[in-house]
Amino acid sequence: MNNDDELGKGPIAELLDNWFPAEDAVLQRLRKELQLVRLPASRDVFRRGEACDSYLVVVKGSVRVSALSPSGREVVLYRVTDGQSCVITTACLISGDVYPAEGVTESATTALAVPQRVFAQALACSAAFRSFVFFNQGKRLSDLIQRVQDVAFGRVDARLARLLLERGEGNGGAVRATHQQLATELGTAREVISRQLKVFEKEGCVRAQRGSVEVLQPDVLARISRDAAG
Numbered sequence: 001m002n003n004d005d006e007l008g009k010g011p012i013a014e015l016l017d018n019w020f021p022a023e024d025a026v027l028q029r030l031r032k033e034l035q036l037v038r039l040p041a042s043r044d045v046f047r048r049g050e051a052c053d054s055y056l057v058v059v060k061g062s063v064r065v066s067a068l069s070p071s072g073r074e075v076v077l078y079r080v081t082d083g084q085s086c087v088i089t090t091a092c093l094i095s096g097d098v099y100p101a102e103g104v105t106e107s108a109t110t111a112l113a114v115p116q117r118v119f120a121q122a123l124a125c126s127a128a129f130r131s132f133v134f135f136n137q138g139k140r141l142s143d144l145i146q147r148v149q150d151v152a153f154g155r156v157d158a159r160l161a162r163l164l165l166e167r168g169e170g171n172g173g174a175v176r177a178t179h180q181q182l183a184t185e186l187g188t189a190r191e192v193i194s195r196q197l198k199v200f201e202k203e204g205c206v207r208a209q210r211g212s213v214e215v216l217q218p219d220v221l222a223r224i225s226r227d228a229a230g
Contacts, residue, residue, distance in 0.1 A: 012036075012059060012112065019122065019129040030122055035113045045103035055119040055133070056110060059083050061109025066184070067101040075151065075187040078144055085138035088137060090133060093119055115139050139161035151187035159186050161221035164206065164213060173215035182213075 004189045020031035036059070039045065045063050046052065063080040065088060080103070080213065082085045093116060100178040114122065122129045150159060163185055167175040168227055178198065205221055207214040215221065 030118045037113045040110045043143045055114040057112045059110040062106040063103045065103045085136045088141045161224040169213040175213040
């Protein structure tokens with residue numbers, strides 16, 4: 001095992017002690033093969049068509065997982081952040097399939113890497129590790145299904161209003177994103193976002209500029225989001 005301090009103390013050590021208890025010699029040998037991986041922002045974590053060789057748990061940072069439509073349009077499926085694992089990575093490890101999507105770090109990211117062979121053995125031998133893997137898989141799968149439902153059936157105005165509120169919170173209402181980036185987040189076309197932003201501008205809710213959107217009336221956007229949900 002890497003001797004990094006982060007593996008030897010704190011939440012990571014507590015997690016590993018739970019997965020690989022000291023009294024189990026087999027699991028202790030497996031524990032020594034774990035690695036802490038550090039990746040800079042904008043680095044590929046996996047690509048579509050690649051084989052999966054490690055189970056990753058993000059310690060700190062964010063990985064954006066997205067898929068490409070047949071027309072080449074990118075759709076963000078979900079993000080993997082602190083303490084989470086990737087639902088697609090887990091599925092590929094279990095099934096032996098290649099990645100159907102791609103993952104890219106959005107910020108400097110530290111992750112715990114469990115090699116494929118160690119993953120399979122730990123899954124079989126450690127009840128705590130097995131529980132962690134399947135709990136995360138179930139939770140993230142539910143999130144992914146909700147995401148698909150939003151993209152397929154959700155109203156664009158409500159989803160865009162919600163996204164602008166989330167991105168603008170803590171930034172004085174300022175959202176630094178292009179129309180294309182907002183479209184990618186919502187799984188739609190740039191032209192759709194541009195039209196909806198013009199509607200919001202006419203209503204006085206936002207001010208759209210090149211590369212950014214300023215939220216002027218968050219209460220109105222919140223009502224649009226709530227009305228759609230109701």
